[in-house]
Amino acid sequence: MAPRKLAAGNWKMNGDLAALAELDLLREAHPEPGCEVLICPPALLIHPMKARLGAHATAVGGQDCHANASGAHTGDISASQLKDAGATYVILGHSERRADHGETDADVAAKAAAAHGAELTAIICVGETEAQRDAGETLAVIGAQLAGSLPEGASAANTVIAYEPVWAIGTGRTPTEAQIAEVHAFMRERIQDRVGDADEARLLYGGSVKPANAAEIFALPHVDGALVGGASLKAADFGAIISALEAAR
């Protein structure tokens, strides 16, 4: 069976309680989405977002979690705390976390194991820098990140992979269709021995996805949805991306 398509929004460090009004617009436009919809707001907004969504099918997720279950880790949030607040997903190893907080593949794998332990689905992000792509290292970089960031026990059910080229995030630039297709086919093959049935795993593309390019990206083989940053903040844009995913394949 083909994996259920996923439109995931990453609000990053944007939004406040007033911004939750966007959800009302999204609910009205997509009362019963034909794909899975997820929004990952700042952790403080997880609980109120879940409450605002009510019975709507949109899932809510975190943007990071600590590898430990609890303890003396000032400023950190555990996977079970995300779960308690209403999250069912958590983004891990985003390139902004890797760059700003020095997160390594081993850190990401430990966090993903903690997420799985709390029954959260981990969205593990991988992606090359522009210098790595120019040097012809893209597949080697992605392969190493996948090998190091997926924990023991990862499965197609509890793990989503997001391919986010660092140079495409927030820049308005995207890889060519052939480049996205090449990386996604490579990822599908690479995770086979890690997740059991790779055909069931969701592989997302992220990096400057917007209403104008969503349909082309979703038509590519092995692209099961998107991880959307800036365009997830406004219901009109995110709704158009959801519509494109509903219409795909």
Ligand SMILES: O=C(CO)COP(=O)(O)O
């Ligand atoms: O980093 C991203 C999602 O996690 C992508 O961000 P943009 O869609 O703003 O490029």
